[in-house]
Amino acid sequence: MLNKGLRTIAPENGEDVTRFHVDGAKYTLENAEIVGARRAYLKPSCDREDVTCEELTRAGIRVIRVG
Secondary structure, three states: OOOOOOOOEOOOOOOEOHHHHHHHHHHHHHHHHHHOOOEEEEOOOOHHHHHHHHHHHHOOOEEEEOO
């Protein structure tokens, strides 16, 4: 999603919320780096997880899907 130009649109109002998903993924990565995480356990629930997964994976953090 990050390099593909894909957008996340809120179904309620049609607003482009891609920036919020990307910002959240970057915030998650920052915290993972602060604590020295080598793995992340994510529960898939929406597009945000895909953005977060991609961001963490690019940084060398192994993502494990649970749930």
